Amino acid sequence: MRDDDELIGELREAGRALRVPQALDQRNAVRARLTAPAPRLRRVRLAAISLVAALIATLTLVAPARAAVVQVVGDLLRVAGISVRAEHPPTDLPVDPSPLPSTVSSDLDEARRVAAFPVMVPVDLGPPEEVLLADPGPDGKPRVVTMTFRGGAVRFDQFDGALDGGFLKTTPDAEWVDLGTGAPLAAWLPEAHPLTYIGRDGVTRTETTRLAGPTLIWSSTRELTYRLEGLRTLDEATALARSVQ
């Protein structure tokens, strides 16, 4: 069915070209609706309801504090579906970045041609000095595109997938960051931390573990994940993250 394949290709292309407006951040609205007391309860047990309201107020005040700094308590702490594991960083980490699985050197044009996702660039950093494609699927399309800037001091990774295990980080003071609705999940990892890549097959590539510098990691609207590594301050990293296009 060659004709079908061609039409399917055109439909997929059209899907990629169709732009929809930015989605509104629904977190607060949904929470407000879910915590609103049911109308029929309003006239009964007023005391109980005000207690609930007080509790909600407390939770709302506590939530940003929890979000600001992830505290590592004991060996395992789970925050709202994001698991935070205390870990002993392995002691024998290579300091130099070592390549992801099946890394090949490339350039921006080729990356844009072969990647199954739109390849973005933090334009304020200028053109990338090096472009690498890694972890190709059976179709040859890379799952990770890496760019380096400033003589290799700054590294920008983008990969096809959500924050669901693509990269695992180990750092003592991860901090949640609000990058706006375009990036529903974002975290700043200010200290050097071991970095492990888990391939599309789910296998952890221990041989690729290396020490990563300060990193801003975020997921974007189209289920892609980005990490920007090597900026000293969160402000600088945030400004550059906003220049990604």
Add this chain to the structure above:
Amino acid sequence: MVKGAAIDFDEADAVARARGGDLDAYEVLVARFTAPAHRAAALLGAGADADDVVQEAFVKAYRGLGRYRGEGFKAWLLAIVANETRNLIRSRQRRAGLLKRAAEPETLEIDPAETAEASERRRFLVEQLRALDTRDREVLTCRYLLDLSEAETATTLGLPRGTVKSRTARALTRLRDRMPVREAPGA
């Protein structure tokens, strides 16, 4: 000394906690799936009301978490999104008193970085897709515009997988019949 933290997103865990009434856990799911839900709503025809559909879907999904069977939260949520979108379109039609399908709001644009010819054909393709029968349109939208798998499409549209397969094939034939034949290269 124990130091360091690994961060990852565990969907099954977030769902399990949300089911137990943990609104923080549910908020992570909301953050994670707002964008795909919004895109699905917009492309399935909710247009400018896509945000309302998404919010409604998240509220209903939370209350219906007891019915979730681990089929993948995204597809399960999209089933609610698709249903809400259908309701929206129906109520729009009632309000407008129209028998025909209401015109979709113009919230969809074609990438301006494209050649005129390619974008013209693409615009025509999207118009013809929208003009298809609802069932054909939905299945093609899910499979190819939203890039869902056959299984995800089946969950989203509440259809058996075999039906998704046969309806996709039929819808493709109908869509192709509406498209002009491509000129041979060099002709």
